[in-house]
Amino acid sequence: MNVDFGAPKELAGGLQQRRALYQPRLPPCLQGPTVRAEYGDATTTIDPSCANVVAQAFPNTFGQPLVSFVAPADAAAAAAEERPSIRVGVVFSGRQSPGGHNVVWGLHDALKAYNPQSVLYGFVGGTEGLFANKALEITDDVLTSYKNQGGFDLLGRSIDQIRTTKQVNSAMATCRSLNLDGLVIIGGVTSNSDAAQLSEILIQNNCKTKVVGVPVSLNGDLKNQFVETTVGFDTVCKVNSQLVSNVCLDAISAGKYYYFVRLMGRKASHVAFECALQSHPNMLILGEEVALSKLTLMEIINKICDGVQARAELGKYHGVLVIPEGLIESIPEMYALIQEINILHNNNVPVAEMSSQLSPWAAALFQFLPPFIRRELLLHQESDNSAQLSQIDTEQLLAHLVETEMIKRTKEGRYKGRKFSSVCHFFGYQARGSIPSNFDCDYAYALGRISLHMIAAGLTGYMATVANLKDPVDKWRCAAAPLTAMMSVKRHLRGPGAIPIGRPSIHPSPIDLKGKAYELLREKASSFLLDDFYRTPGGIQFEGPGSDAKPITLTIENQDYMGDIEILKECLSKVRAMVKPGCSREILKAAISSMLSLTDVLTVMSHPLNAELPLYHFK
Ligand SMILES: O=P(O)(O)OC[C@H]1O[C@](O)(CO)[C@@H](O)[C@@H]1O
Numbered sequence: 001m002n003v004d005f006g007a008p009k010e011l012a013g014g015l016q017q018r019r020a021l022y023q024p025r026l027p028p029c030l031q032g033p034t035v036r037a038e039y040g041d042a043t044t045t046i047d048p049s050c051a052n053v054v055a056q057a058f059p060n061t062f063g064q065p066l067v068s069f070v071a072p073a074d075a076a077a078a079a080a081e082e083r084p085s086i087r088v089g090v091v092f093s094g095r096q097s098p099g100g101h102n103v104v105w106g107l108h109d110a111l112k113a114y115n116p117q118s119v120l121y122g123f124v125g126g127t128e129g130l131f132a133n134k135a136l137e138i139t140d141d142v143l144t145s146y147k148n149q150g151g152f153d154l155l156g157r158s159i160d161q162i163r164t165t166k167q168v169n170s171a172m173a174t175c176r177s178l179n180l181d182g183l184v185i186i187g188g189v190t191s192n193s194d195a196a197q198l199s200e201i202l203i204q205n206n207c208k209t210k211v212v213g214v215p216v217s218l219n220g221d222l223k224n225q226f227v228e229t230t231v232g233f234d235t236v237c238k239v240n241s242q243l244v245s246n247v248c249l250d251a252i253s254a255g256k257y258y259y260f261v262r263l264m265g266r267k268a269s270h271v272a273f274e275c276a277l278q279s280h281p282n283m284l285i286l287g288e289e290v291a292l293s294k295l296t297l298m299e300i301i302n303k304i305c306d307g308v309q310a311r312a313e314l315g316k317y318h319g320v321l322v323i324p325e326g327l328i329e330s331i332p333e334m335y336a337l338i339q340e341i342n343i344l345h346n347n348n349v350p351v352a353e354m355s356s357q358l359s360p361w362a363a364a365l366f367q368f369l370p371p372f373i374r375r376e377l378l379l380h381q382e383s384d385n386s387a388q389l390s391q392i393d394t395e396q397l398l399a400h401l402v403e404t405e406m407i408k409r410t411k412e413g414r415y416k417g418r419k420f421s422s423v424c425h426f427f428g429y430q431a432r433g434s435i436p437s438n439f440d441c442d443y444a445y446a447l448g449r450i451s452l453h454m455i456a457a458g459l460t461g462y463m464a465t466v467a468n469l470k471d472p473v474d475k476w477r478c479a480a481a482p483l484t485a486m487m488s489v490k491r492h493l494r495g496p497g498a499i500p501i502g503r504p505s506i507h508p509s510p511i512d513l514k515g516k517a518y519e520l521l522r523e524k525a526s527s528f529l530l531d532d533f534y535r536t537p538g539g540i541q542f543e544g545p546g547s548d549a550k551p552i553t554l555t556i557e558n559q560d561y562m563g564d565i566e567i568l569k570e571c572l573s574k575v576r577a578m579v580k581p582g583c584s585r586e587i588l589k590a591a592i593s594s595m596l597s598l599t600d601v602l603t604v605m606s607h608p609l610n611a612e613l614p615l616y617h618f619k
Helices: 014-020 048-057 075-080 100-114 127-131 140-146 165-177 189-204 233-254 270-279 287-293 297-313 332-346 351-357 360-368 371-377 394-411 438-456 516-531 552-562 565-578 585-601
Strands: 036-042 065-070 087-092 119-123 135-137 182-187 210-215 258-263 319-324 422-427 462-467 477-482
Touching (some): 100 140, 100 182, 100 438, 119 127, 127 165, 165 189, 182 189, 189 210, 210 438, 233 319, 258 394, 270 319, 270 552, 297 319, 297 394, 319 394, 332 351, 332 360, 332 371, 351 360, 371 394, 394 422, 438 462, 438 477, 516 552
Parallel strands (some): 087 119, 087 182, 182 210, 210 462, 258 422
Antiparallel strands (some): 036 065, 065 477, 462 477
């Protein structure tokens, strides 16, 4: 790739120039050159039944404590202390996500405030630049034209993988050759799982570099009791919500098209869900709902056709349907087909021979699909072994099958309305390159600053986190959570007899179908379907009213949680009182079961109690 990464770029647009001047707001604890690190209890994993497997895979980094950062008691004295210079490298590992540049900026500013002799290197071309030691020193001059700007073009990116022995060894060689004290890896679930593995291997090889992960992904699927949301999700939802609401108004104006809109976000449907909450399209099909109800492709088509028919009875021949890009993998028979194709890929079967090597039922399904979908399903896999979801035109598949079914219903006299007409869109890359919202600018910058304090505190195998994000920035709470505490292992079977298989990793978290936000959306589903209750959130606001708007789910899910505070506090103090050194096995068992139900509840994101609740490590 022949791009001059790191070169100052001309900010041609007035808005770009204005945004470059925006100074992200900082939570109080990050305002000085140092912080005080408070260590909590040891952790286990979010799925305690996998704890042993994770502990075995991560003997050096499993069970590390939660760490929260607070302002030093005597800020002036702390600022006057002498601090060593630090050498840090930063790499864009995951896909572009609005706000990513601000992580680098925050890291740079914190590093220079910590000790002006400190050095920050950015790896040019992402992970491939890391493997090849293609580093660029990041200075304030380099950063100037990238502050608060979209894209990852400051440094570029390549693959979201630091996994094979060769890749890990090359990364380690670079850390050694640049004498790095820390390496900051920016990305989503895959990149952060790899960050955990790299930190473990560096310890095993006596490499001093501390590895820190930063949750940056438009998908919003890196979400657990430590991480409330990822950098870029807010912006991407705002941009896509505007686009969806624009097509809603277009649809109702002429009354002749059904718009089928697919939104990015990979396996979990968070982006599609948030955008539906913001713009109220007529129909939304979530991957999580389909997977739970095991809806087949034809059941989904019939559901959409029933909606089209119900609207036709009201004289409406337009509408908007929103789907996540991961829908295709949630449909049981499609998932099974994709799995077969993945196995063929893993066995290096040439693409041209794949269709002939499918099992009879998979081959039949494959042949039923239109040629464009067949071609797309056979594309090489992503680094997490899933299909290339962004490249599969599921919206076109649905539109095609709905049209066929509506023609059939017409012929059979079951549908007497006008001809069904569709227009398809995939909104993905358009939003991914957007100028980040104020929220993403602030959040990313804070995470960058936290990363430096993590390295200075000698933490490795941790992720930078901020809690209380729904509140104003001065209420944000900064912390570091062990990456292993977010890990689980995929299982063979459901239920108590399930056997964990595969590598422990951080898995995408799905939409909570028992959550308040989902309940709200379901309550409104029939009104959305029939009433054209479209909402126009408009474009991102950078100043004035609306500039502080947060993702709707962040606010709703937190409200959901508020009612339970007292119960949780009480439960927590009971557990604490029960477990004493030398207590009986029965008491331990009772405490474990209370803790399990408590951690279940606390999986709901963003609650002040999160930081108070240690994940106990019962041996
Ligand atoms: O840029 P690429 O390789 O097409 O990546 C697309 C993928 O990246 C994401 O935008 C972010 O993970 C996904 O939603 C999408 O499937």
